Amino acid sequence: xxxxxxxxxxxxxxxxxxxxxxxxxxxxxxxxxxxxxxxxxxxxxxxxxxxxxxxxxxxxxxxxxxxxxxxxxxxxxxxxxxxxxxxxxxxxxxxxxxxxxxxxxxxxxxxxxxxxxxxxxxxxxxxxxxxxxxxxxxxxxxxxxxxxxxxxxxxxxxxxxxxxxxxxxxxxxxxxxxxxxxxxxxxxxxxxxxxxxxxxxxxxxxxxxxxxxxxxxxxxxxxxxxxxxxxxxxxxxxxxxxxxxxxxxxxxxxxxxxxxxxxxxxxxxxxxxxxxxxxxxxxxxx
Amino acid sequence: xxxxxxxxxxxxxxxxxxxxxxxxxxxxxxxxxxxxxxxxxxxxxxxxxxxxxxxxxxxxxxxxxxxxxxxxxxxxxxxxxxxxxxxxxxxxxxxxxxxxxxxxxxxxxxxxxxxxxxxxxxxxxxxxxxxxxxxxxxxxxxxxxxxxxxxxxxxxxxxxxxxxxxxxxxxxxxxxxxxxxxxxxxxxxxxxxxxxxxxxxxxxxxxxxxxxxxxxxxxxxxxxxxxxxxxxxxxxxxxxxxxxxxxxxxxxxxxxxxxxxxxxxxxxxxxxxxxxxxxxxxxxxx
Amino acid sequence: xxxxxxxxxxxxxxxxxxxxxxxxxxxxxxxxxxxxxxxxxxxxxxxxxxxxxxxxxxxxxxxxxxxxxxxxxxxxxxxxxxxxxxxxxxxxxxxxxxxxxxxxxxxxxxxxxxxxxxxxxxxxxxxxxxxxxxxxxxxxxxxxxxxxxxxxxxxxxxxxxxxxxxxxxxxxxxxxxxxxxxxxxxxxxxxxxxxxxxxxxxxxxxxxxxxxxxxxxxxxxxxxxxxxxxxxxxxxxxxxxxxxxxxxxxxxxxxxxxxxxxxxxxxxxxxxxxxxxxxxxxxxxx
Numbered sequence: 091x092x093x094x095x096x097x098x099x100x101x102x103x104x105x106x107x108x109x110x111x112x113x114x115x116x117x118x119x120x121x122x123x124x125x126x127x128x129x130x131x132x133x134x135x136x137x138x139x140x141x142x143x144x145x146x147x148x149x150x151x152x153x154x155x156x157x158x159x160x161x162x163x164x165x166x167x168x169x170x171x172x173x174x175x176x177x178x179x180x181x182x183x184x185x186x187x188x189x190x191x192x193x194x195x196x197x198x199x200x201x202x203x204x205x206x207x208x209x210x211x212x213x214x215x216x217x218x219x220x221x222x223x224x225x226x227x228x229x230x231x232x233x234x235x236x237x238x239x240x241x242x243x244x245x246x247x248x249x250x251x252x253x254x255x256x257x258x259x260x261x262x263x264x265x266x267x268x269x270x271x272x273x274x275x276x277x278x279x280x281x282x283x284x285x286x287x288x289x290x291x292x293x294x295x296x297x298x299x300x301x302x303x304x305x306x307x308x309x310x311x312x313x314x315x316x317x318x319x320x321x322x323x324x325x326x327x328x329x330x331x332x333x334x335x336x337x338x339x340x341x342x343x344x345x346x347x348x349x350x351x352x353x354x355x356x357x358x359x360x361x362x363x364x365x366x367x368x369x370x371x372x373x374x375x376x
Numbered sequence: 377x378x379x380x381x382x383x384x385x386x387x388x389x390x391x392x393x394x395x396x397x398x399x400x401x402x403x404x405x406x407x408x409x410x411x412x413x414x415x416x417x418x419x420x421x422x423x424x425x426x427x428x429x430x431x432x433x434x435x436x437x438x439x440x441x442x443x444x445x446x447x448x449x450x451x452x453x454x455x456x457x458x459x460x461x462x463x464x465x466x467x468x469x470x471x472x473x474x475x476x477x478x479x480x481x482x483x484x485x486x487x488x489x490x491x492x493x494x495x496x497x498x499x500x501x502x503x504x505x506x507x508x509x510x511x512x513x514x515x516x517x518x519x520x521x522x523x524x525x526x527x528x529x530x531x532x533x534x535x536x537x538x539x540x541x542x543x544x545x546x547x548x549x550x551x552x553x554x555x556x557x558x559x560x561x562x563x564x565x566x567x568x569x570x571x572x573x574x575x576x577x578x579x580x581x582x583x584x585x586x587x588x589x590x591x592x593x594x595x596x597x598x599x600x601x602x603x604x605x606x607x608x609x610x611x612x613x614x615x616x617x618x619x620x621x622x623x624x625x626x627x628x629x630x631x632x633x634x635x636x637x638x639x640x641x642x643x644x645x646x647x648x649x650x651x652x653x654x655x656x657x658x659x660x661x662x
Numbered sequence: 663x664x665x666x667x668x669x670x671x672x673x674x675x676x677x678x679x680x681x682x683x684x685x686x687x688x689x690x691x692x693x694x695x696x697x698x699x700x701x702x703x704x705x706x707x708x709x710x711x712x713x714x715x716x717x718x719x720x721x722x723x724x725x726x727x728x729x730x731x732x733x734x735x736x737x738x739x740x741x742x743x744x745x746x747x748x749x750x751x752x753x754x755x756x757x758x759x760x761x762x763x764x765x766x767x768x769x770x771x772x773x774x775x776x777x778x779x780x781x782x783x784x785x786x787x788x789x790x791x792x793x794x795x796x797x798x799x800x801x802x803x804x805x806x807x808x809x810x811x812x813x814x815x816x817x818x819x820x821x822x823x824x825x826x827x828x829x830x831x832x833x834x835x836x837x838x839x840x841x842x843x844x845x846x847x848x849x850x851x852x853x854x855x856x857x858x859x860x861x862x863x864x865x866x867x868x869x870x871x872x873x874x875x876x877x878x879x880x881x882x883x884x885x886x887x888x889x890x891x892x893x894x895x896x897x898x899x900x901x902x903x904x905x906x907x908x909x910x911x912x913x914x915x916x917x918x919x920x921x922x923x924x925x926x927x928x929x930x931x932x933x934x935x936x937x938x939x940x941x942x943x944x945x946x947x948x
Contacts, residue, residue, distance in 0.1 A: 144632065178730070301716060346720050348926075425750075444784070469752075644917040
């Protein structure tokens with residue numbers, strides 16, 4: 091894609107811009123998240139579990155890491171939303187992932203798939219198994235992961251993506267159409283699509299790639315917002331919240347260690363109005 | 377329970393108060409913990425493992441996360457005390473939990489049960505299996521978990537408790553009597569009972585609920601103190617140490633991220649005398 | 663060993679000292695690490711996973727925790743280097759460890775063994791199984807672990823070593839000769855040997871023992887450097903980087919919580935020239 095034209099859609103921008111979809115009310119989204127405190131069942135990885143839980147708590151949600159095959163389906167009926175992240179799958183947790191996706195769907199609850207390193211064949215199959223069990227609400231990944239999930243080759247090496255988000259946009263739109271879901275592709279500029287509409291989110295800071303599990307935590311935040319918003323709005327609100335908090339955190343930090351601590355602080359400190367004012371969210375026209 | 381009358385029992389208070397049990401010497405307890413550096417075998421969850429180990433190290437104990445079924449029993453004979461926490465059980469670690477409880481008991485070592493989310497049937501059964509293997513020294517949970525372990529319904533949802541500690545006091549006393557142990561119920565005011573005597577601990581800060589695994593770390597601290605104190609004193613000392621450190625940490629933090637870091641610092645910085653002076657510990661008369 | 667004479671070998675010291683091996687260019691090693699950003703496959707434990715990943719990211723490497731038996735061998739062919747750490751082995755991850763070691767070796771990639779608590783029989787056997795699968799590039803442990811791996815008794819209790827590095831030097835040299843690898847023994851003064859040459863590294867701070875997983879992170883850093891340096895240089899550079907960063911972090915911290923955050927910052931902030939200037943690295947003559 092040689093040129094991307096974007097028209098703003100965030101809270102404070104002109105709602106009449108050509109090609110823009112409905113305004114995404116980030117102020118209302120964050121207010122609602124904090125008012126509702128949704129219970130987010132996380133089936134995530136051993137690297138991200140602690141940070142993900144703290145990100146959710148700071149943002150205003152309640153994490154519950156119920157990720158074994160005996161309880162995953164049952165708990166998905168009680169939680170408000172489910173996150174499935176394939177970062178460190180094992181035989182039992184892999185089974186639990188399909189059970190949880192299916193359980194969430196049966197209960198009418200949203201669920202989010204974060205297909206970490208889906209280019210590896212076993213976990214790629216686990217991700218596909220969850221998709222066969224139930225259409226997700228949102229799929230979140232970097233470009234390599236979205237390409238892999240769509241069956242395309244990529245230059246990714248493990249969880250580190252060498253592709254920019256735009257390289258995966260066609261695959262993202264295809265996945266969104268096929269699974270009737272929203273697909274969010276992370277990168278320096280994030281792209282979020284429901285298969286037709288494409289929204290870009292341009293906040294963030296390079297240190298987000300120097301702290302492990304920030305991408306995993308983004309998937310968890312999307313799950314939390316999906317409990318209180320429409321899917322596209324949820325993916326955009328989560329991305330903007332994490333990236334705006336990261337900008338604020340980086341401004342008061344000096345390196346990745348202090349940045350990670352400040353990021354958790356800022357997820358709690360940023361107000362709904364501050365989020366809406368700082369977010370760089372636009373509709374994209376190819 | 378409509379009225380709770382409390383008489384102080386902590387270090388600096390009047391030992392002659394009506395209804396008060398023997399004075400709990402928090403100064404001596406923390407001094408002894410730091411002098412002995414007990415080795416605490418932790419079978420805990422993937423969310424809490426890192427934070428629990430750091431809490432133990434900051435407080436003065438030595439953590440060892442030996443949580444597989446091949447080594448759990450053997451190591452329980454070598455460690456000074458064992459913690460079993462059901463936060464993220466898997467088939468192998470679930471078996472290890474019963475082995476470790478049994479191994480600790482056979483060796484004459486104390487062990488602590490933290491039945492996280494015991495209202496879920498599989499892990500509820502795991503918790504009951506460990507209790508059948510050996511009477512624990514201390515059971516620690518929030519009100520929902522204590523109610524669940526005692527077979528009562530509750531309003532809890534996963535690890536998040538909607539019940540206050542007092543709602544579970546009768547169940548706590550029943551469990552304590554049945555298993556000849558101490559039961560500690562966490563909440564804004566913690567209640568600790570050996571079945572007859574009931575002690576309240578009233579320090580703490582709301583941010584303790586905004587950092588994941590703080591409750592799990594409390595169970596680990598109770599285990600550490602149980603290696604050097606009588607069970608009731610251990611549960612009270614652990615609760616007071618964590619809650620006093622949290623008050624000091626909150627006073628110098630601005631949000632949950634910086635609070636968690638300061639909490640680890642304060643667990644190391646607080647002196648035995650400062651702990652005893654700051655602790656709000658009282659005997660409760662119903 | 664009653665007397666240890668050491669001649670300096672680090673970057674700024676006299677290369678002509680009697681008995682000194684080739685100069686170890688720490689400036690070049692760290693520059694190369696940051697330029698190459700090696701992909702480090704980590705099979706590590708649930709306590710260390712998050713911190714290890716953050717240490718690698720701060721230092722300039724890319725972590726990937728692929729630790730299941732279905733993917734471990736395949737991914738070892740794609741990663742630049744593999745770390746096997748036996749901190750919390752389970753049936754599936756134990757199998758993955760041997761697969762990864764074998765896979766790295768088959769692909770001609772370096773791999774590092776960190777035999778945490780190898781005195782426990784099951785994980786001791788896992789460590790030996792990985793050694794039988796392929797000779798490692800580096801073995802890293804505290805004195806108790808190195809003694810256990812070499813079949814000697816020790817005073818260690820779990821991951822906490824009660825032996826100083828020198829007590830394990832003969833065992834380290836024997837292991838190095840037997841497996842044609844470098845062996846690094848951690849302690850207040852670290853000793854690193856290829857079986858003949860012995861180098862001491864004397865930086866560090868006592869708080870390194872008050873933050874969990876610092877030793878595990880050292881093994882991961884050795885793996886990262888092993889992707890860009892000769893084995894002996896890699897072990898020395900990793901030790902010096904972590905210990906110099908720790909000294910800088912301790913100077914600006916007050917207790918283990920803030921120290922851990924500052925350590926991650928300093929791993930990113932220390933320059934190659936600062937590392938070389940601060941490192942206390944010497945050849946040891948018995």
